[in-house]
Amino acid sequence: MQVVRWDDSAYRFAAEKLQKVELFASERFFLDIYCLEPGQTQKPHTHADSDKVYLVLQGRGSFSVGNETRKLGPGEATFAPAGQLHGIANDSPDRVVVLTLMTPPPV
Amino acid sequence: MQVVRWDDSAYRFAAEKLQKVELFASERFFLDIYCLEPGQTQKPHTHADSDKVYLVLQGRGSFSVGNETRKLGPGEATFAPAGQLHGIANDSPDRVVVLTLMTPPPV
16 A cells, blocks of 8 residues: 655755645546746647646746636635646746646647 | 636535536546545546546545555645556545546546
């Protein structure tokens, strides 16, 4: 039985770029924790055949889905269906941490 | 852009049985919040072709995967790959809340 921690003991940051901490993965999905220092981003991109969900764990970032962008904080989540542009910008002075689901994973 | 709350404002309990609060769903996955009063369970079951992930948000319950059972609390998560028996028992005196991913959803 695989058990992992997904609280702040799992968070990992780096000055160079957004860090992705893998919690679980299979051929059906991945579930990661994305850790963004101030100024770091996941540039808007699309996946033709995969859905993505962002659930904010810490901090407030700007989340884009389609042509809309909203500031989301802890306890908020958003969904980018397959084919929709999506991304994150940590345009805040604090760290941002996001539980991120992708299903299926990129091929 | 769909935005939902997944904090305690989304939790919903009922005396009859475990409550499932849907956050997002598509033909690729569902992401729910399971809310268990003391004594409530999700009986061990399997899905031949779907993976399930349980992430504990609140309380401490007994989580089974395969033939193993462990008590898990907030900040812990476990993964039941397709074909493996899995379930939850809230054998504690307090409410248990679990972020639950299934991919793909049952047909």
